[in-house]
Amino acid sequence: MIVTIISVIFILLGLLFFLGAAVGLIRFPDFYTRTHAAGKGDTLSSLLVILGFAVYQLKDFHGFSHDWPILLVILKLLAVSLFIFLTSPSSTHALMDAGWEDKVEPEIGKGRPNHLNDDCGKF
């Protein structure tokens, strides 16, 4: 019972971050912030949802002698989350890098400091 509650909490948190990523993707002003929202929110929410699944698998776990296949399932789920943890941010990075090389201009609000011509902005 307590395991189910914990897993539901994880999955609901993940869905909340998914919602945030989706809202950010639509509402943010330019390419970079939108990609940022998609990359950050997607990674964390996928991780939380998969962790919720992994915790839910523990529901039927009573001892190592009978239920070790469940640990195998959990291991596979953790491997999936590790894969997402590696690929999702670096694909977002690749997307942003491609946009930067393609000279997509970021949108800078009025009165905000503009660092585009500083040293760190050059490539």
Place this chain on the structure above:
Amino acid sequence: MLSKVFATIAVVITGGILLYGVSDFPGFGDPHSPANAGVPGQASISQYFITESYGDTKVPNIVTSVLADYRGYDTMFETVVIFAAGMAIFAILRVVGDDSERKPRRKQESSFTNGDHSRIIIGTTCRLLVPVIQLFALYVIAHGHHSPGGGFQGGVILAASFIIIALAENLNSALKRLSETNYLKIACIGILIYAGFGVMCQVLESDFLDYGVLQPILMTDGPEMARSHSMLGVEIGVAFTVTAIMFAIYANLSSRGLLRDGL
């Protein structure tokens, strides 16, 4: 312009004939169609596959047993179609011996992380992931009997790992790992493996691709296990061809047939 008109006419006629042919098909999932209900006096073919395929071949995945055994002849020519597609791309796009047209855009980098600092993240990620992807591809190929997968899917995953290397660094470093001569050789070897299993059955005085007679060669418990093992061999042949041709198509398309620089 005129060629487009003719192409449109050809497409419309071909599509019309195909749609006309579809109208003769039984409805989707129709329980009274010949495939599901059988013809009078005989059990249906799908019923046979569901009930008998495990006893015939000792392969739990019915899709694989149908694909690689019952209709293995068809699958062999599916592989040949992929091979022919690769050869067509090669014949149309490949430019041989023309070095003057384009100079290399970037200096060639010796490893994933050398040079441009913005490539460190992508290079490191790919270096971490490519072995895992290749291992998973081999699993998909070898486990096609028991779970979804097989030669085509595993071959595509294996080719994707080489394409990732080409994307993360450049085409040359992918070609260093799977060169043009090698991928053409591998594509041919794949089909030869498949056809070789068929010819071997003929040598042992049976039908083409009738794997059961390979039992003395494969030293299995019975003709059923020989069929199971032969399916694995055939899947490996398919995987060879698919891997090589997918990578060949990417390499030729991304470099306009020059096999230099890439994207």
